[in-house]
Amino acid sequence: MSEKTIKINLTGLDQSELEKFVAELPEIKFRSRQLFSWIYQKKATDFAQMSDLSLPLRRKLAAVAEIGLLALVEKSISPQSGSTKYLFSLQDGRRIESVYIPEKDRRTLCISSQVGCALGCRFCATGTLGFTRNLSAGEIVDQVLFAERDQMLEITNVVFMGMGEPFMNTDAVLQAAALINHADGLAIGSRHIVISTVGIVPAIERFTAEKHRYKLAVSLHAATDEKRVQIVPIARKYPLAQLMTALHAYYEKSGRRPTIEYALLAGFNDSKADAIALQKLLRSLPCKINLIPYNPAVAGFERPSPERVDAFAAWLAQMPAAVSVRWSQGDDINAACGQLAARTQERQ
Ligand code: SF4
Structure with missing residues (x-):
């Protein structure tokens, strides 16, 4: 029986919380800075927009996380x-x-x-x-x-x-x-x-x-x-x-x-x-x-x-x-x- 993954919402996480999230993926620490910038500076609504992240990483992120709460x-x-x-x-x-x-x-x-x-x-x-x-x-x-x-x-x-x-x-x-x-x-x-x-x-x-x-x-x-x-x-x-x-x-x-x-x-x-x-x-x-x-x-x-x-x-x-x-x-x-x-x- 497959369990539905509960996705973590990244909106509202600060830099240290994003670092922890990235470490658990696991990915290199720099990815947390890229995510921070995409969420709060470029105001992305979808991982697909994050063009400086590789396609496999964007897919991996979309499988476990989401952005936006309203x-x-x-x-x-x-x-x-x-x-x-x-x-x-x-x-x-x-x-x-x-x-x-x-x-x-x-x-x-x-x-x-x-x-x-x-x-x-x-x-x-x-x-x-x-x-x-x-x-x-x-x-x-x-x-x-x-x-x-x-x-x-x-x-x-x-x-x-x-x-x-x-x-x-x-x-x-x-x-x-x-x-x-x-x-x-x-x-x-x-x-x-x-x-x-x-x-x-x-x-x-x-x-x-x-x-x-x-x-x-x-x-x-x-x-x-x-x-x-x-x-x-x-x-x-x-x-x-x-x-x-x-x-x-x-x-x-x-x-x-x-x-x-x-x-x-x-x-x-x-x-x-x-x-x-x-x-x-x-x-x-x-x-x-x-x-x-x-x-x-x-x-x-x-x-x-x-x-x-x-x-x-x-x-x-x-x-x-x-x-x-x-x-x-x-x-x-x-x-x-x-x-x-x-x-x-x-x-x-
Ligand atoms: S009742 Fe209204 S005015 Fe009073 S603290 Fe709450 S939101 Fe502010």
Whole structure:
């Protein structure tokens, strides 16, 4: 009776893992570098494309291994902004999404790190899905490989701001970020890779201790614990005092300013008193502040008027931090995190 071979998927393996795979074939070590380059630099989807490998080796590889972990389910392009939303199916049928955002001076891909999310932030569509599982490093990096092939362009910036909390899947996220950053891989500079967390303090401390050079963004959304726990339940576990201590330590040790993300929710955190509380909290932390007028995704939360957004930014004008307003793109294609997956899950 013949047993079906379970193939190893090479997408997501780093150089040392590829070396181990090649040694077990067995093949010479140099083949691992060729494979690394074909997978991450030339973005091959098939061993048949690997023209500098012999035909017998390509056949041998195809018998025991495969490349690629994502299948496209749906692609929506915003006629207004050109943003493209990808809905992918994973090998176990679960779904995740990525958003490509073209701008004048950059081409950004917003990627997912988990299927769903356990943290249940009240305003977030992904939070309403609950948590299913972590993505592997391969499933994370494949979102970038897929988008580059599909857009026929190089992505210049990657942000971990799609479905999931990256710092609840830290090992896989850091491995994927290293492959995205690797000079022989996707070669996207560390300053162009943003890891965005809602404030998982031990992971921020690890990020600091390990001296990662990616940009760190923290979704604050409220400047007092009392308010924050109402919309970000994990804030009960990691109150602002702990979070601020971790961010100060990050700045002191890395010399890098974290970015503070603040989603403006009409009538909840957009008053002058909220702006004053935010100033007080961040006064001594060198940082950048992004105000993000909420892209309505969950009932009960609305976007403030443009006048209120301008007023809130003006109330922060005294701060030393650079304050910018980021209007989210792709409202017409449900580009808020988790919205498309949430919608298709309902439909199924
Ligand atoms: S905002 Fe981020 S951390 Fe919060 S539920 Fe959504 S995906 Fe999870």
